Amino acid sequence: MAAPYATDPGNPRGRLYAEEESAFRSPFQRDRDRIIHASAFRRLKHKTQVFIEHEGDYFRTRLTHSIEVAQVARTVAAALDLNVELTEAVALAHDLGHTPFGHTGEEALDALMQPYGGFDHNAQALHIVTNLERHYAEWDGLNLTWESLEGIAKHNGPVTGDIPYALAAYNAGHDLELHTHASAEAQAAALADDIAYNNHDLHDGLRAELFSTDDLAQLPILADCFARVDAKYPGLNYYRRRHEALRRFFGVLVEDVITVSRRNLDALAPGAVQDIRDAGRMMVQFSPELWEDLKVIRRFLFVRMYRAPAVVEMREVVTAMINDLFPFFMENTDELPKQWRKDVADAPDKTTLARIVADYIAGMTDRFAIQEHKRLIGGEDIPPGVIDGN
Numbered sequence: 001m002a003a004p005y006a007t008d009p010g011n012p013r014g015r016l017y018a019e020e021e022s023a024f025r026s027p028f029q030r031d032r033d034r035i036i037h038a039s040a041f042r043r044l045k046h047k048t049q050v051f052i053e054h055e056g057d058y059f060r061t062r063l064t065h066s067i068e069v070a071q072v073a074r075t076v077a078a079a080l081d082l083n084v085e086l087t088e089a090v091a092l093a094h095d096l097g098h099t100p101f102g103h104t105g106e107e108a109l110d111a112l113m114q115p116y117g118g119f120d121h122n123a124q125a126l127h128i129v130t131n132l133e134r135h136y137a138e139w140d141g142l143n144l145t146w147e148s149l150e151g152i153a154k155h156n157g158p159v160t161g162d163i164p165y166a167l168a169a170y171n172a173g174h175d176l177e178l179h180t181h182a183s184a185e186a187q188a189a190a191l192a193d194d195i196a197y198n199n200h201d202l203h204d205g206l207r208a209e210l211f212s213t214d215d216l217a218q219l220p221i222l223a224d225c226f227a228r229v230d231a232k233y234p235g236l237n238y239y240r241r242r243h244e245a246l247r248r249f250f251g252v253l254v255e256d257v258i259t260v261s262r263r264n265l266d267a268l269a270p271g272a273v274q275d276i277r278d279a280g281r282m283m284v285q286f287s288p289e290l291w292e293d294l295k296v297i298r299r300f301l302f303v304r305m306y307r308a309p310a311v312v313e314m315r316e317v318v319t320a321m322i323n324d325l326f327p328f329f330m331e332n333t334d335e336l337p338k339q340w341r342k343d344v345a346d347a348p349d350k351t352t353l354a355r356i357v358a359d360y361i362a363g364m365t366d367r368f369a370i371q372e373h374k375r376l377i378g379g380e381d382i383p384p385g386v387i388d389g390n
Contacts, residue, residue, distance in 0.1 A: 003081035005270035007183050013146035016130075016174050017139045028085035031148040035089055038142060039135075040096045040128045041066075046365035048102035059204050062095050062102075065196060069094065072254060073192035076284070079258045080265065082185050089144075090151035090189040097124025099362045100369040101318040108322035109358055116354040123164035124362055126152050130170050132359060134339075150176045151186030157282065165355075180277040184265075187276075187284035194286075195253045198294060198301075203246055205305045213242045219300060220293035225249045256290045321373045322361065328376055329357045335376060336360060 002008070009026035022030055035041055044063035060068070070091040077087035098121050099105035110119040126149065130141040144152075153159065153167060159178040163171070171178055181187070202222075205211055217226040225248040229241055236244065261284045268283065270276050276283055286294065305311070329336060330353065333344045340360055347353040364372070373379065 001081065002083065003265075005184060005265065005273055005276050006081060007083045007086050007147050007185055007273050009083060009085065015143045015145055017143050019138075019143065026085055027145050028083060028089055028148065031142070031144045032085055032089040032092060034142040034144065035093045035096075035129070038096070038129070038133050040133060040363065041092065043363065043365050044095065044098075046367050047098055047100060048105075048366055059207070060200050062098055065200065066092055066095050068196040068200060069189065069192045071192075072195050073189045075254060076188040076192060076257055076261070077185060080184065080188065080261055080284070082188060086147055086151065086183070087185040087188050089148045090155055090186045091192055093125060093129060093148070093152050094155060094189060094193060095121070095125070096128050096152075097121040097126070097362065099322075100364045100366045101322070104315045104318055105322055105362075105369075108319040109326070109361060112323065112326045113354060113358050116351045116358075117165040119358055119362070120164035120166070121362075122153070122156070123167035124359075126170055127166040127359070128363075130174075132363070146174075146176070147183060147185075149174070151182050151189060154178060154180075154182045155186040155190040157181060177277070181279060181282065182277065183273050184261075184276045184283055187282055188261075191257050191284050191286070194294075195250070195257065198253065198297060199246060199250045201301055201305065202249070202297075205301065206242060210308060211300075211304045213238065213245075215300075215304070216242070216245070220296050221252055221290070222249055222297070225252070253286075253290070253294075256287050257284065260285050260287045321369060324377050325361055325369065325373055326357060329360065330354065332376075333357075 007028075009028050012027045015027075021027055025033070041063070044066055045061055047062040070088050073087045073091035074084050076082075077084045099109050099119075101108075106119065106121050113119040128141075129144055129152065130149065132140075133142050134140050136143065153171075153176050158180055159167065163178065167178070170176075202216060206213065206216070213226075216222045222245060225245040226241070228248060229236065229244040233241070233244065264283045264285060268275065268279055270279070270283075333341070333353070336344060336357075337360075340356065343356050344353065347356060361369070
Protein backbone atom coordinates (compact mmCIF):
# COMPACT_ATOMS: atom_id res chain seq x y z
CA MET A 1 0.00 0.00 0.00
CA ALA A 2 1.36 3.41 -0.98
CA ALA A 3 2.25 5.89 1.74
CA PRO A 4 0.14 9.07 2.05
CA TYR A 5 3.15 11.08 0.83
CA ALA A 6 3.58 8.94 -2.29
CA THR A 7 2.58 10.48 -5.61
CA ASP A 8 -0.88 9.23 -6.53
CA PRO A 9 -1.06 7.91 -10.12
CA GLY A 10 -4.82 8.30 -10.00
CA ASN A 11 -4.60 12.04 -9.44
CA PRO A 12 -1.65 13.50 -11.38
CA ARG A 13 -1.38 17.21 -12.12
CA GLY A 14 -1.79 16.44 -15.78
CA ARG A 15 0.17 17.05 -18.98
CA LEU A 16 0.85 20.31 -20.81
CA TYR A 17 -1.24 19.03 -23.71
CA ALA A 18 -4.41 17.24 -22.66
CA GLU A 19 -4.74 13.71 -23.93
CA GLU A 20 -6.82 10.66 -23.14
CA GLU A 21 -5.08 8.42 -20.63
CA SER A 22 -4.53 4.70 -21.11
CA ALA A 23 -7.06 2.19 -19.87
CA PHE A 24 -4.38 -0.24 -18.70
CA ARG A 25 -1.27 1.84 -17.89
CA SER A 26 -0.94 4.50 -15.24
CA PRO A 27 0.18 7.99 -16.31
CA PHE A 28 3.65 7.35 -14.86
CA GLN A 29 3.95 4.00 -16.60
CA ARG A 30 3.25 5.80 -19.87
CA ASP A 31 5.91 8.39 -19.04
CA ARG A 32 8.43 5.64 -18.36
CA ASP A 33 7.56 3.88 -21.60
CA ARG A 34 7.81 7.07 -23.65
CA ILE A 35 11.25 7.73 -22.20
CA ILE A 36 12.42 4.21 -23.04
CA HIS A 37 11.22 4.62 -26.64
CA ALA A 38 12.79 8.07 -27.07
CA SER A 39 15.64 8.54 -29.53
CA ALA A 40 17.71 10.28 -26.84
CA PHE A 41 17.41 7.24 -24.59
CA ARG A 42 18.71 4.92 -27.31
CA ARG A 43 21.65 7.23 -27.95
CA LEU A 44 22.81 6.74 -24.35
CA LYS A 45 24.07 3.33 -25.48
CA HIS A 46 26.99 5.08 -27.20
CA LYS A 47 27.65 7.89 -24.74
CA THR A 48 30.46 7.98 -22.20
CA GLN A 49 29.95 7.08 -18.59
CA VAL A 50 33.63 6.95 -17.61
CA PHE A 51 35.20 5.19 -20.59
CA ILE A 52 34.89 6.37 -24.16
CA GLU A 53 32.19 4.28 -25.80
CA HIS A 54 34.53 2.25 -28.04
CA GLU A 55 36.92 1.35 -25.20
CA GLY A 56 35.32 -2.02 -24.52
CA ASP A 57 32.10 -3.97 -24.26
CA TYR A 58 32.28 -4.52 -20.51
CA PHE A 59 32.42 -0.94 -19.26
CA ARG A 60 29.33 1.04 -18.38
CA THR A 61 27.82 3.49 -20.83
CA ARG A 62 25.24 6.16 -20.01
CA LEU A 63 22.56 3.64 -20.98
CA THR A 64 23.69 0.83 -18.71
CA HIS A 65 24.28 3.39 -15.96
CA SER A 66 20.70 4.65 -16.35
CA ILE A 67 19.36 1.11 -16.16
CA GLU A 68 21.35 0.48 -12.97
CA VAL A 69 20.08 3.74 -11.48
CA ALA A 70 16.51 2.72 -12.28
CA GLN A 71 17.03 -0.66 -10.58
CA VAL A 72 18.28 0.96 -7.38
CA ALA A 73 15.57 3.62 -7.53
CA ARG A 74 12.83 0.98 -7.79
CA THR A 75 14.23 -0.83 -4.75
CA VAL A 76 14.37 2.34 -2.65
CA ALA A 77 10.92 3.51 -3.79
CA ALA A 78 9.31 0.17 -2.97
CA ALA A 79 10.93 0.08 0.47
CA LEU A 80 9.62 3.59 1.22
CA ASP A 81 6.12 2.83 -0.17
CA LEU A 82 6.50 5.37 -2.96
CA ASN A 83 5.24 5.28 -6.52
CA VAL A 84 7.70 2.98 -8.25
CA GLU A 85 6.73 3.89 -11.83
CA LEU A 86 7.31 7.62 -11.32
CA THR A 87 10.63 6.93 -9.59
CA GLU A 88 11.71 4.73 -12.48
CA ALA A 89 10.68 7.33 -15.08
CA VAL A 90 12.80 10.03 -13.43
CA ALA A 91 15.74 7.63 -13.03
CA LEU A 92 15.68 6.59 -16.67
CA ALA A 93 15.46 10.21 -17.87
CA HIS A 94 18.00 11.80 -15.55
CA ASP A 95 20.97 11.59 -17.96
CA LEU A 96 19.20 12.20 -21.28
CA GLY A 97 20.82 15.63 -21.58
CA HIS A 98 24.43 14.47 -21.43
CA THR A 99 26.71 15.43 -24.28
CA PRO A 100 29.17 13.10 -26.00
CA PHE A 101 32.20 12.43 -23.79
CA GLY A 102 30.26 12.88 -20.55
CA HIS A 103 31.08 15.73 -18.21
CA THR A 104 34.19 16.56 -20.24
CA GLY A 105 32.02 17.26 -23.27
CA GLU A 106 29.56 19.20 -21.15
CA GLU A 107 32.31 21.41 -19.73
CA ALA A 108 33.61 22.15 -23.23
CA LEU A 109 30.14 22.93 -24.60
CA ASP A 110 29.29 25.08 -21.58
CA ALA A 111 32.45 27.13 -22.11
CA LEU A 112 31.61 27.65 -25.79
CA MET A 113 28.03 28.58 -24.90
CA GLN A 114 28.90 31.20 -22.27
CA PRO A 115 28.13 34.11 -24.65
CA TYR A 116 24.74 32.48 -25.35
CA GLY A 117 23.56 31.42 -21.90
CA GLY A 118 25.78 28.42 -21.11
CA PHE A 119 24.89 24.75 -21.15
CA ASP A 120 23.60 22.45 -18.39
CA HIS A 121 22.89 18.75 -18.87
CA ASN A 122 20.00 18.65 -16.38
CA ALA A 123 18.24 21.51 -18.15
CA GLN A 124 19.02 19.83 -21.46
CA ALA A 125 17.27 16.65 -20.31
CA LEU A 126 14.10 18.67 -19.74
CA HIS A 127 14.58 20.42 -23.10
CA ILE A 128 14.79 17.03 -24.81
CA VAL A 129 11.60 15.60 -23.31
CA THR A 130 9.64 18.83 -23.82
CA ASN A 131 10.90 19.93 -27.22
CA LEU A 132 13.60 18.03 -29.09
CA GLU A 133 11.88 14.63 -29.27
CA ARG A 134 9.64 15.44 -32.22
CA HIS A 135 7.66 12.35 -33.14
CA TYR A 136 4.07 13.01 -32.12
CA ALA A 137 1.48 14.64 -34.39
CA GLU A 138 0.05 17.05 -31.81
CA TRP A 139 3.06 18.30 -29.83
CA ASP A 140 6.82 18.53 -29.58
CA GLY A 141 8.45 16.49 -26.85
CA LEU A 142 7.02 13.49 -25.00
CA ASN A 143 4.19 15.34 -23.20
CA LEU A 144 5.13 13.81 -19.87
CA THR A 145 3.16 14.41 -16.69
CA TRP A 146 3.95 17.41 -14.51
CA GLU A 147 5.34 15.08 -11.85
CA SER A 148 7.87 13.47 -14.20
CA LEU A 149 8.96 16.86 -15.53
CA GLU A 150 9.34 18.17 -11.99
CA GLY A 151 11.50 15.18 -11.11
CA ILE A 152 13.75 15.64 -14.14
CA ALA A 153 14.13 19.36 -13.44
CA LYS A 154 14.86 19.30 -9.71
CA HIS A 155 15.64 15.78 -8.49
CA ASN A 156 18.84 17.18 -6.99
CA GLY A 157 16.96 19.87 -5.07
CA PRO A 158 15.38 23.29 -5.69
CA VAL A 159 16.67 25.25 -8.67
CA THR A 160 17.23 28.86 -7.68
CA GLY A 161 19.48 31.76 -8.61
CA ASP A 162 20.77 31.74 -12.17
CA ILE A 163 18.41 29.22 -13.78
CA PRO A 164 19.70 27.62 -17.03
CA TYR A 165 17.95 29.12 -20.03
CA ALA A 166 16.49 25.82 -21.28
CA LEU A 167 14.85 25.23 -17.92
CA ALA A 168 13.76 28.84 -17.44
CA ALA A 169 12.18 29.00 -20.90
CA TYR A 170 10.03 25.94 -20.31
CA ASN A 171 9.16 26.86 -16.74
CA ALA A 172 7.84 30.24 -17.87
CA GLY A 173 4.95 28.49 -19.62
CA HIS A 174 4.53 25.43 -17.37
CA ASP A 175 5.42 26.18 -13.76
CA LEU A 176 7.39 23.32 -12.20
CA GLU A 177 7.72 25.14 -8.87
CA LEU A 178 11.50 25.21 -9.10
CA HIS A 179 11.88 26.85 -5.68
CA THR A 180 10.65 23.74 -3.82
CA HIS A 181 12.07 20.28 -3.41
CA ALA A 182 10.81 17.52 -5.71
CA SER A 183 8.69 14.55 -4.72
CA ALA A 184 10.16 11.73 -2.65
CA GLU A 185 10.15 9.65 -5.84
CA ALA A 186 12.49 12.10 -7.61
CA GLN A 187 14.68 12.29 -4.52
CA ALA A 188 14.95 8.48 -4.53
CA ALA A 189 16.08 8.61 -8.16
CA ALA A 190 18.76 11.18 -7.29
CA LEU A 191 20.22 9.07 -4.47
CA ALA A 192 20.05 5.98 -6.69
CA ASP A 193 22.31 7.82 -9.14
CA ASP A 194 24.91 8.36 -6.40
CA ILE A 195 24.71 4.72 -5.32
CA ALA A 196 25.00 3.36 -8.85
CA TYR A 197 27.99 5.36 -10.01
CA ASN A 198 29.96 5.05 -6.77
CA ASN A 199 29.61 1.29 -7.07
CA HIS A 200 30.13 0.73 -10.77
CA ASP A 201 32.99 3.20 -11.16
CA LEU A 202 34.95 1.15 -8.62
CA HIS A 203 34.13 -1.99 -10.58
CA ASP A 204 35.11 -0.47 -13.94
CA GLY A 205 38.28 1.04 -12.49
CA LEU A 206 39.35 -2.39 -11.27
CA ARG A 207 38.67 -3.92 -14.66
CA ALA A 208 40.74 -1.17 -16.31
CA GLU A 209 43.53 -1.77 -13.77
CA LEU A 210 43.62 1.86 -12.73
CA PHE A 211 43.84 0.65 -9.14
CA SER A 212 43.97 -2.68 -7.34
CA THR A 213 41.79 -4.69 -5.01
CA ASP A 214 44.31 -3.99 -2.25
CA ASP A 215 43.82 -0.26 -2.85
CA LEU A 216 40.07 -0.62 -2.37
CA ALA A 217 40.45 -2.74 0.74
CA GLN A 218 42.05 0.27 2.47
CA LEU A 219 39.05 2.55 1.89
CA PRO A 220 36.24 3.20 4.39
CA ILE A 221 33.18 0.95 4.08
CA LEU A 222 35.06 -1.27 1.63
CA ALA A 223 37.60 -2.36 4.24
CA ASP A 224 34.78 -3.92 6.25
CA CYS A 225 33.19 -5.43 3.12
CA PHE A 226 36.44 -7.20 2.20
CA ALA A 227 36.91 -8.36 5.80
CA ARG A 228 33.46 -9.93 5.83
CA VAL A 229 34.08 -11.68 2.52
CA ASP A 230 37.44 -13.03 3.74
CA ALA A 231 35.89 -14.31 6.94
CA LYS A 232 33.09 -16.11 5.11
CA TYR A 233 35.07 -17.28 2.06
CA PRO A 234 38.75 -17.70 3.01
CA GLY A 235 40.94 -18.27 -0.03
CA LEU A 236 38.34 -17.04 -2.52
CA ASN A 237 39.86 -16.23 -5.91
CA TYR A 238 40.69 -12.65 -6.87
CA TYR A 239 37.74 -11.92 -9.16
CA ARG A 240 35.07 -13.48 -6.98
CA ARG A 241 36.50 -11.82 -3.86
CA ARG A 242 36.27 -8.32 -5.28
CA HIS A 243 32.82 -8.97 -6.71
CA GLU A 244 31.53 -10.18 -3.35
CA ALA A 245 33.03 -7.16 -1.60
CA LEU A 246 31.48 -4.72 -4.06
CA ARG A 247 28.13 -6.49 -3.71
CA ARG A 248 28.28 -5.82 0.01
CA PHE A 249 29.37 -2.21 -0.55
CA PHE A 250 26.37 -1.74 -2.84
CA GLY A 251 24.07 -3.20 -0.19
CA VAL A 252 25.48 -0.96 2.54
CA LEU A 253 24.67 2.16 0.48
CA VAL A 254 21.13 1.04 -0.35
CA GLU A 255 20.33 -0.03 3.22
CA ASP A 256 21.68 3.24 4.62
CA VAL A 257 19.48 5.33 2.32
CA ILE A 258 16.39 3.32 3.17
CA THR A 259 17.03 3.42 6.92
CA VAL A 260 17.80 7.14 7.06
CA SER A 261 14.96 8.09 4.73
CA ARG A 262 12.43 6.13 6.75
CA ARG A 263 13.62 7.95 9.86
CA ASN A 264 13.31 11.32 8.11
CA LEU A 265 9.82 10.52 6.88
CA ASP A 266 8.68 9.26 10.29
CA ALA A 267 9.93 12.48 11.91
CA LEU A 268 8.18 14.72 9.35
CA ALA A 269 5.01 12.57 9.23
CA PRO A 270 3.94 14.02 5.87
CA GLY A 271 0.30 13.56 5.03
CA ALA A 272 0.64 14.36 1.34
CA VAL A 273 3.27 14.65 -1.38
CA GLN A 274 3.18 18.45 -1.09
CA ASP A 275 4.50 18.14 2.46
CA ILE A 276 7.64 16.55 0.99
CA ARG A 277 8.06 19.46 -1.42
CA ASP A 278 7.62 21.99 1.36
CA ALA A 279 9.84 20.24 3.92
CA GLY A 280 12.79 22.55 3.23
CA ARG A 281 15.28 19.69 3.02
CA MET A 282 15.80 16.39 1.26
CA MET A 283 13.90 13.51 2.82
CA VAL A 284 15.79 10.78 0.94
CA GLN A 285 19.38 10.93 2.18
CA PHE A 286 22.51 9.08 3.25
CA SER A 287 23.46 9.19 6.91
CA PRO A 288 26.07 11.88 7.73
CA GLU A 289 28.56 9.16 8.70
CA LEU A 290 28.23 7.26 5.45
CA TRP A 291 28.33 10.50 3.45
CA GLU A 292 31.68 11.35 5.00
CA ASP A 293 33.01 7.91 4.07
CA LEU A 294 31.72 8.34 0.52
CA LYS A 295 33.61 11.62 0.24
CA VAL A 296 36.84 9.70 0.87
CA ILE A 297 35.93 7.15 -1.81
CA ARG A 298 35.01 9.87 -4.27
CA ARG A 299 38.31 11.65 -3.70
CA PHE A 300 40.06 8.34 -4.35
CA LEU A 301 38.18 7.92 -7.63
CA PHE A 302 38.89 11.50 -8.66
CA VAL A 303 42.65 11.13 -8.20
CA ARG A 304 43.12 7.55 -9.34
CA MET A 305 40.52 7.38 -12.10
CA TYR A 306 39.00 10.66 -13.26
CA ARG A 307 42.22 12.69 -13.22
CA ALA A 308 44.92 10.10 -13.83
CA PRO A 309 47.57 11.38 -16.30
CA ALA A 310 46.24 9.32 -19.20
CA VAL A 311 42.74 10.60 -18.44
CA VAL A 312 43.83 14.23 -18.49
CA GLU A 313 45.43 13.68 -21.87
CA MET A 314 42.25 12.12 -23.27
CA ARG A 315 40.12 14.94 -21.86
CA GLU A 316 42.24 17.41 -23.81
CA VAL A 317 41.73 15.43 -27.02
CA VAL A 318 37.94 15.27 -26.82
CA THR A 319 37.65 18.86 -25.59
CA ALA A 320 39.52 19.95 -28.71
CA MET A 321 37.02 18.01 -30.82
CA ILE A 322 34.04 19.85 -29.29
CA ASN A 323 35.94 23.12 -29.68
CA ASP A 324 36.33 22.37 -33.38
CA LEU A 325 32.78 21.17 -34.05
CA PHE A 326 30.89 24.08 -32.48
CA PRO A 327 32.36 26.93 -34.55
CA PHE A 328 32.32 24.72 -37.65
CA PHE A 329 28.55 24.22 -37.44
CA MET A 330 27.99 27.88 -36.55
CA GLU A 331 29.67 28.83 -39.84
CA ASN A 332 28.45 25.87 -41.92
CA THR A 333 24.82 25.33 -40.99
CA ASP A 334 24.23 23.53 -44.29
CA GLU A 335 26.15 20.60 -42.77
CA LEU A 336 23.42 20.12 -40.18
CA PRO A 337 20.88 17.37 -41.00
CA LYS A 338 17.83 18.38 -43.01
CA GLN A 339 15.43 18.19 -40.05
CA TRP A 340 17.45 20.88 -38.26
CA ARG A 341 17.52 23.38 -41.11
CA LYS A 342 14.03 24.82 -40.62
CA ASP A 343 14.96 25.77 -37.06
CA VAL A 344 18.14 27.37 -38.40
CA ALA A 345 16.21 29.29 -41.05
CA ASP A 346 13.76 30.55 -38.42
CA ALA A 347 16.49 31.56 -35.95
CA PRO A 348 16.13 35.31 -35.32
CA ASP A 349 19.63 35.89 -33.93
CA LYS A 350 23.03 34.37 -33.23
CA THR A 351 22.06 33.27 -29.72
CA THR A 352 19.19 31.17 -31.05
CA LEU A 353 21.48 29.69 -33.71
CA ALA A 354 24.11 28.82 -31.09
CA ARG A 355 21.51 27.05 -29.00
CA ILE A 356 20.40 25.01 -32.01
CA VAL A 357 24.01 24.02 -32.71
CA ALA A 358 24.49 23.14 -29.03
CA ASP A 359 21.37 20.95 -29.13
CA TYR A 360 22.74 19.13 -32.15
CA ILE A 361 26.21 18.56 -30.71
CA ALA A 362 24.82 17.58 -27.29
CA GLY A 363 22.73 14.89 -28.95
CA MET A 364 25.71 13.25 -30.64
CA THR A 365 27.03 9.94 -29.42
CA ASP A 366 30.75 9.56 -28.75
CA ARG A 367 31.39 7.65 -31.93
CA PHE A 368 29.27 9.94 -34.11
CA ALA A 369 31.12 12.99 -32.77
CA ILE A 370 34.43 11.27 -33.55
CA GLN A 371 33.25 10.31 -37.05
CA GLU A 372 31.88 13.77 -37.84
CA HIS A 373 35.00 15.47 -36.59
CA LYS A 374 37.14 13.30 -38.83
CA ARG A 375 34.82 13.78 -41.83
CA LEU A 376 34.33 17.53 -41.51
CA ILE A 377 37.56 18.74 -39.96
CA GLY A 378 40.08 15.96 -40.40
CA GLY A 379 42.54 14.24 -38.12
CA GLU A 380 43.08 10.74 -36.86
CA ASP A 381 40.71 8.50 -34.96
CA ILE A 382 41.21 8.93 -31.24
CA PRO A 383 42.51 5.94 -29.29
CA PRO A 384 40.46 4.27 -26.55
CA GLY A 385 40.78 5.80 -23.13
CA VAL A 386 39.19 6.94 -19.91
CA ILE A 387 37.92 10.50 -19.93
CA ASP A 388 35.31 11.16 -17.33
CA GLY A 389 33.66 10.54 -14.01
CA ASN A 390 30.08 10.16 -12.71
